[in-house]
Amino acid sequence: MAVRQWLVVGVAVVVAGRGEAFMEWFWSTPDQDLCQGVCECPQDLVMARQRGIDCVQRNITAIQDGLDIPKVFPSITFARNHIKTLSPATFASSSSLLTLDLSENDLESLPGGAFTPLMALSTLNLRNNNISALDPEAFVGLHNLTRLDLSYNGLTSLPEGVFGDLTSLQELYIGFNPLVNLNGSLLAHTPSLKTLDLSQLGLQHIPPSLLMANLSQLQRVSLAYNELRVVPSRALRHLGASLLHLDLSGNLFTSLDAYSFDGLENLRSLTLEQMFRLVTIDAYAFGDLTRLETLVLRYMPWMESIDSKAFHRIVEGKESSLRLADFTFSYSSLHTLPEHLLPWEHLRYISLHLNHWRCDCHMRWVKNATELLRQTGKTMITMFVFLVVVMTAGLSASLATIALLVYWRRGWLCRRPKGAYSSVRRSGSTITITEEVDNTSEA
Ligand SMILES: *[C@@H]1O[C@H](CO)[C@@H](O)[C@H](O)[C@H]1NC(C)=O
Ligand SMILES: *[C@@H]1O[C@H](CO)[C@@H](O)[C@H](O)[C@H]1NC(C)=O
Ligand SMILES: *[C@@H]1O[C@H](CO)[C@@H](O)[C@H](O)[C@H]1NC(C)=O
Ligand SMILES: *[C@@H]1O[C@H](CO)[C@@H](O)[C@H](O)[C@H]1NC(C)=O
Numbered sequence: 001m002a003v004r005q006w007l008v009v010g011v012a013v014v015v016a017g018r019g020e021a022f023m024e025w026f027w028s029t030p031d032q033d034l035c036q037g038v039c040e041c042p043q044d045l046v047m048a049r050q051r052g053i054d055c056v057q058r059n060i061t062a063i064q065d066g067l068d069i070p071k072v073f074p075s076i077t078f079a080r081n082h083i084k085t086l087s088p089a090t091f092a093s094s095s096s097l098l099t100l101d102l103s104e105n106d107l108e109s110l111p112g113g114a115f116t117p118l119m120a121l122s123t124l125n126l127r128n129n130n131i132s133a134l135d136p137e138a139f140v141g142l143h144n145l146t147r148l149d150l151s152y153n154g155l156t157s158l159p160e161g162v163f164g165d166l167t168s169l170q171e172l173y174i175g176f177n178p179l180v181n182l183n184g185s186l187l188a189h190t191p192s193l194k195t196l197d198l199s200q201l202g203l204q205h206i207p208p209s210l211l212m213a214n215l216s217q218l219q220r221v222s223l224a225y226n227e228l229r230v231v232p233s234r235a236l237r238h239l240g241a242s243l244l245h246l247d248l249s250g251n252l253f254t255s256l257d258a259y260s261f262d263g264l265e266n267l268r269s270l271t272l273e274q275m276f277r278l279v280t281i282d283a284y285a286f287g288d289l290t291r292l293e294t295l296v297l298r299y300m301p302w303m304e305s306i307d308s309k310a311f312h313r314i315v316e317g318k319e320s321s322l323r324l325a326d327f328t329f330s331y332s333s334l335h336t337l338p339e340h341l342l343p344w345e346h347l348r349y350i351s352l353h354l355n356h357w358r359c360d361c362h363m364r365w366v367k368n369a370t371e372l373l374r375q376t377g378k379t380m381i382t383m384f385v386f387l388v389v390v391m392t393a394g395l396s397a398s399l400a401t402i403a404l405l406v407y408w409r410r411g412w413l414c415r416r417p418k419g420a421y422s423s424v425r426r427s428g429s430t431i432t433i434t435e436e437v438d439n440t441s442e443a
């Protein structure tokens with residue numbers, strides 16, 4: 001009876017066009033240890049394809065040599081275990097595994113050729129381990145790898161040519177490692193790179209040759225939380241044609257001088273957060289970024305003013321301004337917002353909260369601007385309205401409070417004759433208030 005049911009299922013799958021994979025899965029013996037007890041291996045073919053083998057947080061301390069992952073599972077995750085070592089014999093040859101997740105384990109090193117048997121691997125996640133050393137051949141043979149995450153480890157150096165085989169690599173995350181220096185030839189063989197995360201490596205400068213390599217696809221770069229003292233425009237300039245998104249948060253810039261972003265004419269978004277040393281932004285500082293759409297400036301405790309021409313540039317003797325769409329300047333110490341900083345009517349989103357606004361004549365245009373925008377029917381985002389409302393409400397509230405105090409305590413504002421009082425009489429439909437003088441109290 002049971003045999004017949006299996007047959008029926010088998011036929012149904014063959015009809016659905018998945019017969020081959022099903023038969024392979026059915027007849028091969030999956031790794032017994034993994035799928036019987038320790039990990040979760042979906043029995044349903046569609047689920048097996050979608051979810052792969054789930055060994056998350058199973059207290060696994062080691063992977064037995066010769067791990068053979070059944071072909072039906074394209075991915076396996078060992079995240080959040082206590083795996084300490086891998087060897088070149090850990091994985092049996094597999095051309096079907098596409099995703100391997102070893103994040104949040106206790107790996108301390110990667111031996112040469114550890115992943116070579118997994119020749120089709122596309123995503124390798126080694127985030128949040130304790131890897132301090134990589135063999136120069138750690139990633140040998142991974143010609144199809146598109147995403148590699150090595151962030152949050154203890155890497156102090158990257159051996160020469162370690163990414164040499166990763167010709168398909170599109171996303172590389174090596175942030176949060178104490179690397180301090182990068183070899184200029186590190187990315188010489190990764191021409192498909194689109195995203196590069198170099199945050200918090202302790203970098204004091206970027207070797208110009210690092211980005212000079214053939215990186216014509218690179219669109220997104222993070223250099224956040226390093227120790228750069230100036231915008232590394234000499235290195236970044238080589239990415240001018242492709243770079244769209246740049247994060248330079250948490251660096252040690254004290255000022256942004258005129259034309260700080262030389263050559264980044266295609267940049268669409270720039271993030272500068274937690275700039276704890278930034279004091280001045282000069283005229284024309286952002287002048288190079290002709291296509292900039294989104295600018296985020298946040299958490300800059302010393303930024304009290306911004307030059308009203310910071311977003312201007314001069315082309316053939318004519319001065320013009322950048323046309324941002326989204327502008328954030330918050331959690332800083334700005335006193336005043338220059339009226340001609342940006343062509344405000346073109347903005348889609350503005351966020352200016354938590355600055356030290358001074359409610360003086362320099363800011364009067366803000367109120368006018370809101371009215372103007374309302375008249376022209378533009379949907380202006382909250383901040384201007386908010387600013388005006390807060391300013392008006394604040395002013396009225398303080399005046400009202402003072403008036404009340406004065407009135408109640410001294411009676412200055414509405415001084416009456418001594419002994420005067422109001423008498424209130426209430427009938428069915430009216431309330432009558434009359435001022436009377438009580439002569440009896442004088443007596
Ligand atoms: C994890 O494994 C260790 C031995 O390898 C054992 O002592 C411990 O009790 C296990 N913890 C859990 C939560 O299973
Ligand atoms: C690598 O990717 C290419 C293109 O996607 C594919 O044709 C090739 O079979 C893959 N290599 C392996 C070993 O799977
Ligand atoms: C990380 O590795 C170092 C040796 O490289 C070791 O001393 C340390 O205890 C490890 N830390 C953890 C959390 O395993
Ligand atoms: C970088 O790699 C080159 C070889 O490609 C080598 O000659 C040079 O010494 C390395 N530089 C550093 C700082 O390690």
Ligand SMILES: *[C@@H]1O[C@H](CO)[C@@H](O)[C@H](O)[C@H]1NC(C)=O
Nearest residue numbers: 190191192193214215216217
């Ligand atoms: C640069 O990379 C592209 C693919 O992104 C490739 O077509 C081109 O040949 C490479 N150029 C050099 C000089 O390596």
Ligand SMILES: *[C@@H]1O[C@H](CO)[C@@H](O)[C@H](O)[C@H]1NC(C)=O
Nearest residue numbers: 364365366367368369371372
């Ligand atoms: C406000 O706008 C009006 C025209 O809409 C203009 O006449 C006036 O001078 C403006 N006031 C300020 C303070 O800019």
